[in-house]
Each structure stands twice: as C-alpha cells, then as structure tokens.
Amino acid sequence: MxxxxxxxxxxxxxxxxxxxxxxxxxxxxxxxxxxxxxxxxxxxxxxxxxxxxxxxxxxxxxxxxxxxxxxxxxxxxxxxxxxxxxxxxxxxxxxxxxxxxxxxxxxxxxxxxxxTIGRNRYVVFPGSDAVGVTRETSFGVQVKALLPNTNETSFGGPGRGVGAARETSFGGGGVPMLLTDGQDWAPPRFRATGPGAGVRVGLLDTGIWPHPWLDGGWEEVMPTFGALGDGIPAGSVPGHGTFTAGLILSQAPGATVVVRRVLDGDGQGNTWDVARAIVELGQSGVSVINLSFACYTADGAAPLALVRAVQRIDRGVVVVAAAGNHNAMTAVGGVGPAKASSFADLPSWPAALGDVLAVGAVDREGRPAPFSPDRPWVDVTAPGVDLRSTYVPTHCGCSGHAPHDHAAQLSAPWAEWSGTSFATALVSGLIASGVRPNQRSATDVVAALLNPQPVLITGGVSANAWNPPRPLYPRITGWARGVR
Structure with missing residues (x-):
C-alpha cells in the first residue's frame, strides 16, 4: 500500500x-x-x-x-x-x-x-540511474521519496551507479556482473559470418564501446553525445548499448548494427531526439529498429513524438521495444488517470504502441521474470534473465566485483545482466536472422514467428479477454546463457 x-x-x-x-x-x-x-x-x-x-x-x-x-x-x-x-x-x-x-x-x-501538441518526454533505459534528486532534468525531485529502499549513493555524486538497491528498485533487472576467465566462463571465439548477412539493424541506445568481438558488426551514425570510446566509462550505464549489440549479433552474426546514441551517460534521453533518430534510421534501409528503453507518462497516454515517429518509418521496418522492468514496483502509488494505481500498472512507451513489437522477459525455464510487466500490450516474451554479452572495460563502477578481477580483459570485457532490454535484443536479432534482402522482409519474419490464428469473436467471449504474450525462442548460445 x-x-x-x-x-x-x-x-x-x-x-x-x-x-x-x-x-x-x-x-x-x-x-x-x-x-x-x-x-x-x-x-x-x-x-x-x-x-x-x-x-x-x-x-x-x-x-x-x-x-x-x-x-x-x-x-x-x-x-x-x-x-x-x-x-x-x-x-x-x-x-x-x-x-x-x-x-x-x-x-x-x-x-x-x-x-496537435504534446510534451518533450524523458526516456531512460530500464535500470538506469537517471532518476535522482541531483538531476533537475530527470524525473523530478519527488522520485527519491517514491522509490523504496534507496539511498543517497544510488542517486548521485561520486557513488552514483554503485548501489544495487536503486537499480533493483527502479530497474528490476539489477546491475551487471562482470565475468572473468574460469568459474564456468570462457570468452567465445570471434564472431563469424552467418544469419543476417546483408541485414541492417538500427540500435538507439547509449552507444557502443569498441569491442573485438563486435568488430565489423556495427557502425555509428552521428554520435549525439560524443564518442563513447574517448575514455573508460564511469558507471554501468554506458555498457547498456554494448551489451545489447552483442546479443543482437549473437542471433544474427552476419548483420550490421547501425548505432545512434540517443541516451546520455546517465541512460537518459528525450522523445524529441529519439523520434528524430527513429525516423532517420527507419528511412535509411534498416530492417529492424531495437529500442531498449522506456518512456512513462503519468496519464498513461502515448507521447506525441514517439507516435508520430513510428507512423513515419518505411513500410517493412519492424520496431522492437522493451516492455520495461517496472513490474515489481507495486508499492509506488499515485500514478495513472485515477492517481490510485501503482507504477507497475503504467504502459511503457513506445512498446505499448500498436505498431511496435513489445518484448517481455522470461527466465531459462520460461517463467515470467518478476520485473517484466504482465499486461495486454506485451506481444512476445524471450529469455531476459542472467544473459551474457559484450561489455565496457575495467572502471565500469558496477557492483559485485573488484577492479583487479578483470584487468586482464581490459579491452574485451564480458558481463552478465538481466532485463527486458536484453530480451528485446534477442528478438531483434532473431528477426534479423530470418530476413533475406529482396526476398523476405522483417515484417514477413514477424508474421511467421507469431503465426496468428484467426479468432471468431462471439457474444460469449468476454470483452476483457486478451491473448497472452507469445513466447519466442532465440538461439541462446553457450556464452550468452548465464550459468548459475
């Protein structure tokens, strides 16, 4: 309550x-x-x-x-x-x-x-530390009071990003854990060509850290906030785009990930910049656009800029978006039209748009992840718990390890992380792996994956009935699937 x-x-x-x-x-x-x-x-x-x-x-x-x-x-x-x-x-x-x-x-x-008017809304990747009393442009000074089990080091200053309590409370998926050689972990061999050859996947995120395993598989378009490789990033936020790109290429190793950095070092952006980037990439020849971030509105209404952007991309381009990691935030009330529902009830935009494929997360046994929303606007689910992928170097600032634990892997670190962001990346890669340029489009692949069956609506069917998310099963390679 x-x-x-x-x-x-x-x-x-x-x-x-x-x-x-x-x-x-x-x-x-x-x-x-x-x-x-x-x-x-x-x-x-x-x-x-x-x-x-x-x-x-x-x-x-x-x-x-x-x-x-x-x-x-x-x-x-x-x-x-x-x-x-x-x-x-x-x-x-x-x-x-x-x-x-x-x-x-x-x-x-x-x-x-x-x-037709609207507001320039904020977007964050699920689990970012962009919420805090020290950031006037974030979610407002009320956030700290509304998020339970948080502390000052979680919200800003020298300790920003080191407190798991904040990321667990807001993001649900928790913080990344850096991997080291041994302990049931061996870095994978270099990526080879394969499914996805000739396919381009748009990625709007925090940018990509140059990583040997990703070499030849990505290109950056007009970095908005500067090159990510200008220095070792502080905090876990910059690793989000790198982790996401690795999972996309784990499914479609022959594809090219076209990166547009729309989230800053705190994992925050705004709908105006995001919408412009969606249209730019959506008219540039990409087959899939991966959006592993969320925008929430107090009245539950879709942000104008995101609605318009999805409407204006080329036909045949599939937009895949994260459902958000806020399902467990049932104790945070006072949101929604009635001001009585919890944060967990809010739709995540753009995932909840009708023309977007919204992705929730399940664990390796196919059970819904506790942080993943169970709502009618979630279209599909995919593995999103304890996944492994490419990451940023040593001074990442995330919890669960000491700097010397991975000094030997300074140029090619790997991490384990959970969240609907990463289930989304697997689905984007799965779609890209099925695209055949000039033969089979991304929309054709999605239609085949979902295989919708006609439903006869009769007077005996409840008006509130809805189809649960359809599970998708990407190829989870040995290195991508975490071992517990």
Missing part, C-alpha cells in the same frame, strides 16, 4: 520543464497565441513536428490574456479545475498550464477543435 502522504506524479515529472512539441501545420496558430513566450523553434519535416523552447512565465501571461479575451475559454482552462489540495496532490506545472490554455482557447474559438 503506497504512503498516501507522498506527492502524486504529474506529467511534469517525466517531461522537459520548458518545451512543447507541436504539429508543424498548427505551428503558426500556437506561436501566435504564445507570442514572445517562444524562445526558439526547431522543426523536423520528416516528423511533421516542431519543438518549441518556452519562457514559461511569458507564455503563461500571453495565454492568460487570450483566455480572458475569448468567450468560454476560461471555463475550459485548467484554472477552472485546480488540482486537489492536500499532500497527495501537486500544483499544475507551467508547461501543463500553457498546453491547457492553448487547448482551451482553440476549443472555444473553433467548435471544440484543438491543435
């Missing part, structure tokens, strides 16, 4: 505090309303969206004048229904107020019509 004295999540807790995303065809209307409250505008014609950076106070003042001058608008604005008072509610943030006033004015003037 959640502590009812805790503040309630609102939209602002997962959004940039001064940014609005607007459909380009409605940009002029919105700018006219906000006036000098817009500090800068960035448009992307492929998305058909623009990102506005606001001066919230100026924007709010301009809109209040427009609300007052528009008959009926004041009855539709957020000010007409202020948030519930008391400790279980929070004030409406400025961007929520701005968006609400824009919609109120538009609806009052145009018979209920409102422009």
């Amino acid at each position: 959640a502590d009812q004295s805790l503040p309630v999540f609102r939209d602002a807790d997962w959004s940039a505090p001064d940014e609005l995303i607007v459909a380009t065809e409605h940009l002029g209307f919105v700018r006219d309303l906000i006036g000098d409250g817009v500090e800068s505008t960035e448009a992307d014609h492929r998305l058909g969206l623009a990102r506005l950076v606001l001066n919230p106070a100026t924007a709010f003042a301009s809109l209040q004048a427009e609300v007052a001058a528009t008959p009926g608008a004041s009855n539709l604005s957020l000010a007409a229904s202020p948030p519930q008072s008391g400790s279980a509610a929070t004030a409406v943030d400025s961007v929520t107020q701005v968006a609400g006033d824009i919609r109120a004015i538009a609806a009052a003037r145009n018979g209920g019509w409102v422009p």
Whole structure:
C-alpha cells in the first residue's frame, strides 16, 4: 500500500520543464497565441513536428490574456479545475498550464477543435540511474521519496551507479556482473559470418564501446553525445548499448548494427531526439529498429513524438521495444488517470504502441521474470534473465566485483545482466536472422514467428479477454546463457 502522504506524479515529472512539441501545420496558430513566450523553434519535416523552447512565465501571461479575451475559454482552462489540495496532490506545472490554455482557447474559438501538441518526454533505459534528486532534468525531485529502499549513493555524486538497491528498485533487472576467465566462463571465439548477412539493424541506445568481438558488426551514425570510446566509462550505464549489440549479433552474426546514441551517460534521453533518430534510421534501409528503453507518462497516454515517429518509418521496418522492468514496483502509488494505481500498472512507451513489437522477459525455464510487466500490450516474451554479452572495460563502477578481477580483459570485457532490454535484443536479432534482402522482409519474419490464428469473436467471449504474450525462442548460445 503506497504512503498516501507522498506527492502524486504529474506529467511534469517525466517531461522537459520548458518545451512543447507541436504539429508543424498548427505551428503558426500556437506561436501566435504564445507570442514572445517562444524562445526558439526547431522543426523536423520528416516528423511533421516542431519543438518549441518556452519562457514559461511569458507564455503563461500571453495565454492568460487570450483566455480572458475569448468567450468560454476560461471555463475550459485548467484554472477552472485546480488540482486537489492536500499532500497527495501537486500544483499544475507551467508547461501543463500553457498546453491547457492553448487547448482551451482553440476549443472555444473553433467548435471544440484543438491543435496537435504534446510534451518533450524523458526516456531512460530500464535500470538506469537517471532518476535522482541531483538531476533537475530527470524525473523530478519527488522520485527519491517514491522509490523504496534507496539511498543517497544510488542517486548521485561520486557513488552514483554503485548501489544495487536503486537499480533493483527502479530497474528490476539489477546491475551487471562482470565475468572473468574460469568459474564456468570462457570468452567465445570471434564472431563469424552467418544469419543476417546483408541485414541492417538500427540500435538507439547509449552507444557502443569498441569491442573485438563486435568488430565489423556495427557502425555509428552521428554520435549525439560524443564518442563513447574517448575514455573508460564511469558507471554501468554506458555498457547498456554494448551489451545489447552483442546479443543482437549473437542471433544474427552476419548483420550490421547501425548505432545512434540517443541516451546520455546517465541512460537518459528525450522523445524529441529519439523520434528524430527513429525516423532517420527507419528511412535509411534498416530492417529492424531495437529500442531498449522506456518512456512513462503519468496519464498513461502515448507521447506525441514517439507516435508520430513510428507512423513515419518505411513500410517493412519492424520496431522492437522493451516492455520495461517496472513490474515489481507495486508499492509506488499515485500514478495513472485515477492517481490510485501503482507504477507497475503504467504502459511503457513506445512498446505499448500498436505498431511496435513489445518484448517481455522470461527466465531459462520460461517463467515470467518478476520485473517484466504482465499486461495486454506485451506481444512476445524471450529469455531476459542472467544473459551474457559484450561489455565496457575495467572502471565500469558496477557492483559485485573488484577492479583487479578483470584487468586482464581490459579491452574485451564480458558481463552478465538481466532485463527486458536484453530480451528485446534477442528478438531483434532473431528477426534479423530470418530476413533475406529482396526476398523476405522483417515484417514477413514477424508474421511467421507469431503465426496468428484467426479468432471468431462471439457474444460469449468476454470483452476483457486478451491473448497472452507469445513466447519466442532465440538461439541462446553457450556464452550468452548465464550459468548459475
């Protein structure tokens, strides 16, 4: 049972505090309303969206004048229904107020019509340490209070990333464990060509550390946050992309992983950058796009930028996304439309979109992983517990080992990790392994894997019935499957 004295999540807790995303065809209307409250505008014609950076106070003042001058608008604005008072509610943030006033004015003037607008939401890879009181651009200062069993070293400062309690609480999959020679572990031979030859798989993640086993199997496109190989990374976060790429190539060793770094050193990004990268890769000739990260919204609604990006990629490209590692967070309440459900109930975006293949995790016996959501929007499951893959070098900052344990493998480390991120990577690789350029597309492979059977809907079938996730069985090589 959640502590009812805790503040309630609102939209602002997962959004940039001064940014609005607007459909380009409605940009002029919105700018006219906000006036000098817009500090800068960035448009992307492929998305058909623009990102506005606001001066919230100026924007709010301009809109209040427009609300007052528009008959009926004041009855539709957020000010007409202020948030519930008391400790279980929070004030409406400025961007929520701005968006609400824009919609109120538009609806009052145009018979209920409102422009297409949204927020620039945050995304994180499941298990990242991007939640914390020290990061103003993360999830808000309320997060530490809402996450049980956490401590200061888990949230920032010199000890960031070393506390397993934080990653277990938020991420479910836990922290990576570095592997050393011996103890039932021997690094695999170098990767050979095989399934996936000629196939390109897009990977939006934290970037890739140069690793001998990955040589010839990846290329990086316009690194957003700088080259990952400029120095030994601190913390376990930068290893996420490297680990994911290794699992993709374990299934499709002949494929090429096309990397676009959209998550920073704390595993955090935003939907505007992610959406632009999805469209860029989705129109570049890739067959599969792997998205091993999550975006959550307090109202459960899909982020505008991610919806538009998935709609605008080439036909035949399959988007595969992680279902998230938040299933065990049942003690964190105050989220969802009713503000009474737990964090575990929230959909993970973009996985929950209808055009995206959402992947949950199971253990080696096929049992659902405790961190993996069991929800109707999860499409398939794959192994995601105690997997082994390529990783970053010695000073990784993760728990469970001492630096000298793997000094001999400085240039080619390996690790063991769990999470729906990695089940997703296996599924992406499995799909890529079945693609035959100019013969069989990724969508053909997915149709064959899922083999949907027609279902006759009759009056006797419950309206709440849903099909459970279909298990997929990638080829888990001896090195990829952990030994316990």
